[in-house]
Amino acid sequence: MSIVVIGSVAFDAIESPFGKSEKTIGGAATYFSVAASIFAPVRVVAVIGDDFGNEEMKVFEGRNIDTSGIVRIDGGRTFFWSGEYGFDLNVAQTRETQLNVFADFRPDLPESFRDSEMVFLANIAPELQLEVLEQVRDPKLVALDTMNYWIDSARDGLEEVIAKVDLLVINEGEARQLTDEPNLVKASRKLLSRGPRWIVIKRGEYGALMATGDDIFAAPAYPLEQVFDPTGAGDSFAGGLMGWLAAAKEVNDDQLRQAIVYGSIMASYTVEKFGLDRLREITRDDLDSRLAMFRKVTWLPE
Numbered sequence: 001m002s003i004v005v006i007g008s009v010a011f012d013a014i015e016s017p018f019g020k021s022e023k024t025i026g027g028a029a030t031y032f033s034v035a036a037s038i039f040a041p042v043r044v045v046a047v048i049g050d051d052f053g054n055e056e057m058k059v060f061e062g063r064n065i066d067t068s069g070i071v072r073i074d075g076g077r078t079f080f081w082s083g084e085y086g087f088d089l090n091v092a093q094t095r096e097t098q099l100n101v102f103a104d105f106r107p108d109l110p111e112s113f114r115d116s117e118m119v120f121l122a123n124i125a126p127e128l129q130l131e132v133l134e135q136v137r138d139p140k141l142v143a144l145d146t147m148n149y150w151i152d153s154a155r156d157g158l159e160e161v162i163a164k165v166d167l168l169v170i171n172e173g174e175a176r177q178l179t180d181e182p183n184l185v186k187a188s189r190k191l192l193s194r195g196p197r198w199i200v201i202k203r204g205e206y207g208a209l210m211a212t213g214d215d216i217f218a219a220p221a222y223p224l225e226q227v228f229d230p231t232g233a234g235d236s237f238a239g240g241l242m243g244w245l246a247a248a249k250e251v252n253d254d255q256l257r258q259a260i261v262y263g264s265i266m267a268s269y270t271v272e273k274f275g276l277d278r279l280r281e282i283t284r285d286d287l288d289s290r291l292a293m294f295r296k297v298t299w300l301p302e
C-alpha cells in the first residue's frame with residue numbers, strides 16, 4: 001500500500017547536552033518519509049522555500065519517496081524550528097517556531113497521490129491536515145500526530161481531525177494535555193471516545209502504549225546505551241509503524257502490535273546520531289537484526 005504524508009519539511013536548530021547544530025534538515029514529514037520508505041512507497045505533501053535547495057532535497061533521493069507534492073516557493077523561507085533538550089532527553093523544549101512558507105500553504109494534491117491507501121497527517125496545522133485528508137479518495141487507514149504547539153494554537157481544528165482518524169499517535173505529554181488526565185491508561189480511553197480506533201502513546205525511552213477497545217498493549221523501547229539527539233524519534237517511530245503496516249497490506253490489532261515494535265526500533269536508530277544522519281544509513285536488514293535483539297531483551301520464560 002502507498003502512504004501519503006503531510007507535515008513539516010524544515011530546518012532545525014538543536015541543542016542537547018551532547019552537541020549543537022545551528023541549521024540541520026528536519027521536519028516531521030522528512031523523518032517520517034525516510035523511515036516509512038524502507039518498507040513502502042511514500043508520497044510527500046509539503047512546502048519549502050528556495051533556501052531548501054537541490055542539495056537538501058537529496059535527503060529524499062534514491063528512496064521510494066515521491067516528492068512531486070513538495071512545492072517550492074521562490075523568495076520564501078522554509079519552516080524553522082529551534083529546540084533544546086536537557087539531561088531528560090524525553091522532553092523537547094521549543095525555543096522558536098517559524099511557520100514561514102507553511103503559513104499560507106494550501107495543499108493541492110497531485111492526481112497521482114489521491115488514490116493513496118494510507119494517510120499520515122504528521123505534525124503541522126490541523127487545517128492543512130484536514131485539507132489533505134479531504135483530497136484522498138478512499139483511504140484504508142488514516143493516522144494523525146500532533147504536538148503542544150497545535151494543541152495550544154488550533155485546538156478546535158485539531159479535535160475535528162481527531163474525530164476523523166483511525167489511529168492517533170502522540171507523545172505522552174500531549175496525551176495528558178489533550179485529556180487533562182495524568183494517567184495514560186485513562187487518557188488513552190478518553191482519546192478513544194473521541195473517535196479513533198487505536199491510540200498509540202509514545203513514551204520516549206519508556207516505550208509505547210496502545211489502546212483499542214478494552215485492550216492495552218505496552219512495548220518497551222529498545223534499550224540503548226548511546227542516545228545522542230532525540231529529534232525526529234517520534235516521526236521515525238510513526239514512519240516505521242505506518243511503513244510496516246503498508247507492507248503488511250492488512251491492518252488489525254495483531255499487525256498494530258508488530259508495527260509498534262518496528263516503530264520503536266526505527267526510532268532507536270534515529271536517536272543514535274544527530275538529525276537524520278543515522279536514519280539515512282539504515283536498511284531493512286538493520287531493523288530485522290535489532291528486532292532479534294528486541295525479542296531477546298523482552299523474552300519471558302513460561
Ligand code: AMP
Binds near residue numbers: 025027028081231
Ligand atoms: P519529533 O519526532 O517529535 O522529535 O519531531 C521533530 C520535528 O518536528 C523537527 O524536525 C521539527 O522540524 C518538527 N516540528 C517542531 N515543531 C513543529 C510544529 N509546530 N509543527 C510541525 N513540525 C514541527
